[in-house]
Amino acid sequence: MSRGRLGQYTLWQFRDFVVERGIAIVLIGLMLGYVLIEPLRRALGPAFSIDAKSPGRPVLVMVSSSIVSLAVLIALNGIVSTDRKMGYYRFLFAKPVSPFVYYAQLFFVYMAGVLASMLVLSGLLHWVVPSFSIFHFLLYTAVVFVAMGGIGFFISVATRFDWLTLAAVWLGSRILRDIYGEKPGFLSKLVQVLPPVHKLNDLATDIIANGTAVASDVVWLMAYGAVFFVLGLLLLRYGPLAD
Amino acid sequence: MDGVSTASHFRHASSIVIDFRNVGKTYRSLLGTSVKAVEEFSLQVPEGEILGIAGPNGAGKTTLIAMMLGYLRPTTGTVEINGLSPREYVQRNGIGYLSELVAINPKWRAETALIRYATLAGMSTSQGRARVDELIELLGLAEHRAKKVKALSKGNLQRLGLAQALLRDDQILVLDEPTHGLDPVWTQKFRDIVTELRRPDRTILIASHNLDELQRLADRVAIIDHGRLQRVVSTGYEQSAPAVTRFRLTLAAGYDRILESFPLAEDAGRGEYDVTVGSIQELNSALADLIRRGALVASVVPEHSVLERQFREAVGDPQ
Numbered sequence: 001m002s003r004g005r006l007g008q009y010t011l012w013q014f015r016d017f018v019v020e021r022g023i024a025i026v027l028i029g030l031m032l033g034y035v036l037i038e039p040l041r042r043a044l045g046p047a048f049s050i051d052a053k054s055p056g057r058p059v060l061v062m063v064s065s066s067i068v069s070l071a072v073l074i075a076l077n078g079i080v081s082t083d084r085k086m087g088y089y090r091f092l093f094a095k096p097v098s099p100f101v102y103y104a105q106l107f108f109v110y111m112a113g114v115l116a117s118m119l120v121l122s123g124l125l126h127w128v129v130p131s132f133s134i135f136h137f138l139l140y141t142a143v144v145f146v147a148m149g150g151i152g153f154f155i156s157v158a159t160r161f162d163w164l165t166l167a168a169v170w171l172g173s174r175i176l177r178d179i180y181g182e183k184p185g186f187l188s189k190l191v192q193v194l195p196p197v198h199k200l201n202d203l204a205t206d207i208i209a210n211g212t213a214v215a216s217d218v219v220w221l222m223a224y225g226a227v228f229f230v231l232g233l234l235l236l237r238y239g240p241l242a243d
Numbered sequence: 244m245d246g247v248s249t250a251s252h253f254r255h256a257s258s259i260v261i262d263f264r265n266v267g268k269t270y271r272s273l274l275g276t277s278v279k280a281v282e283e284f285s286l287q288v289p290e291g292e293i294l295g296i297a298g299p300n301g302a303g304k305t306t307l308i309a310m311m312l313g314y315l316r317p318t319t320g321t322v323e324i325n326g327l328s329p330r331e332y333v334q335r336n337g338i339g340y341l342s343e344l345v346a347i348n349p350k351w352r353a354e355t356a357l358i359r360y361a362t363l364a365g366m367s368t369s370q371g372r373a374r375v376d377e378l379i380e381l382l383g384l385a386e387h388r389a390k391k392v393k394a395l396s397k398g399n400l401q402r403l404g405l406a407q408a409l410l411r412d413d414q415i416l417v418l419d420e421p422t423h424g425l426d427p428v429w430t431q432k433f434r435d436i437v438t439e440l441r442r443p444d445r446t447i448l449i450a451s452h453n454l455d456e457l458q459r460l461a462d463r464v465a466i467i468d469h470g471r472l473q474r475v476v477s478t479g480y481e482q483s484a485p486a487v488t489r490f491r492l493t494l495a496a497g498y499d500r501i502l503e504s505f506p507l508a509e510d511a512g513r514g515e516y517d518v519t520v521g522s523i524q525e526l527n528s529a530l531a532d533l534i535r536r537g538a539l540v541a542s543v544v545p546e547h548s549v550l551e552r553q554f555r556e557a558v559g560d561p562q
Contacts, residue, residue, distance in 0.1 A: 003335070004363040012359050020350075087346030091407055094312055094333060094340035094417075095363040242314040 004097035017113035049131040065204035076152035140207040150225025154232035261288040265320035280306040281470040295461030296450040303470035339413040345404035349393030378406040397424035473557035489546040497538030504533035
């Protein structure tokens with residue numbers, strides 16, 4: 001008897017993403033976009049664009065980047081922890097499949113799902129704001145998915161309360177960096193190891209609006225997420241599946 | 244030897260498939276308190292055996308199974324399956340597993356849940372669909388195949404769980420409380436299925452509270468309590484004649500002859516009598532005498548099976 005057909009199972013994983021998360025992400029994105037962008041677009045008319053001089057630019061960047069963060073949070077919520085909390089892992093991993101490979105694949109399937117959802121939303125935004133670049137937006141989405149998603153993945157492997165923990169880590173890092181980041185001393189050095197969320201604002205403007213980015217910032221963010229993603233996989237490989 | 248054996252005394256010469264060596268599992272909380280779920284558990288399970296695992300609630304049965312599937316790591320000792328660590332074995336070969344709590348995503352439909360598991364089990368789409376159809380038929384799920392898992396009754400969910408455990412032709416089957424929630428018809432059907440699954444190269448573990456079920460299905464039963472292996476009981480009655488046992492005799496005719504053959508028989512009503520004998524030989528000679536006197540014996544049933552008796556001795560009254 002052969003081993004599990006994980007490649008073929010990708011279709012089921014993608015279907016789950018669409019039904020359980022993708023539709024919700026698109027609807028929330030549409031809602032936020034309509035409520036926050038549409039009134040300004042109507043008021044400014046043709047002047048509303050992503051161009052540097054347009055007053056609509058900060059709003060476009062802020063709203064679209066927030067939708068990406070929210071989408072990543074929704075996508076990663078319970079990616080591993082739900083199966084463990086609900087006991088679904090018992091039947092899944094009595095089959096000849098590796099949890100390590102199963103969840104690594106799931107991570108990338110969800111990444112594809114988030115990119116597809118963002119493609120739909122950015123396509124609509126591009127339709128109403130032609131200067132809005134779909135490609136730049138998807139590039140930003142990919143960077144944030146790896147950066148934020150890698151940490152989210154690790155937290156989902158390590159704890160049952162992953163969504164809350166990820167939100168707390170994200171917010172906590174931001175606040176601690178704001179308080180201690182610029183001060184001299186040990187604490188300012190310590191906060192440097194926290195997730196580099198402070199770089200996301202600049203990165204959003206750079207990538208979404210300008211299509212450029214400081215390479216070191218991108219590398220730092222993605223490497224940070226990638227390290228946690230690998231740590232999560234190692235925890236799956238060497239840690240227990242059951243509590 | 245009164246039905247009690249140890250792993251090393253097991254009668255089969257077959258190769259050992261599952262090997263628990265001095266296994267212990269201690270759960271530790273963040274506050275520092277610890278609970279020993281399993282302690283110094285050693286047992287070898289040979290190829291072709293149906294092994295029962297019996298024990299009261301919290302005895303450690305499910306923890307043992309979780310370690311066998313590689314979901315938990317032992318704190319001490321080792322578990323090996325065909326010489327491999329459990330996780331390695333499962334990832335290479337798979338194990339047919341029905342857990343005590345059947346946990347399947349409630350949003351999935353019964354049939355598609357099985358097709359998903361078939362894909363994970365390594366079956367091609369056509370193989371998987373054919374096997375799923377077969378199991379849906381075998382387990383009476385035809386009218387429920389399109390239902391969402393959350394809409395299934397406890398019994399149907401249990402049968403769905405059993406169906407996913409039987410998808411592959413696995414060498415090892417682990418069934419944790421398999422008849423939990425099944426009605427008497429399906430309980431009997433389950434026994435027939437397990438009997439058909441018996442094969443010289445297949446090892447089956449059944450954890451159950453139902454001693455009668457284990458007595459009927461298992462070759463041996465490991466009785467555990469407080470995480471420790473109390474004893475291993477062979478279920479074959481011929482090997483385990485008790486010293487003194489009560490039987491219930493049911494007569495179809497010749498009721499007035501009973502006291503001549505069994506002077507201490509107690510009338511239980513409706514042609515049933517409780518008799519106490521010192522040995523199987525004594526029972527047989529008294530029965531032969533009774534039949535010779537013209538009585539018609541309809542049934543002879545021990546008050547407690549060998550397993551029940553052993554269980555009572557090991558852990559107290561069965562639940």
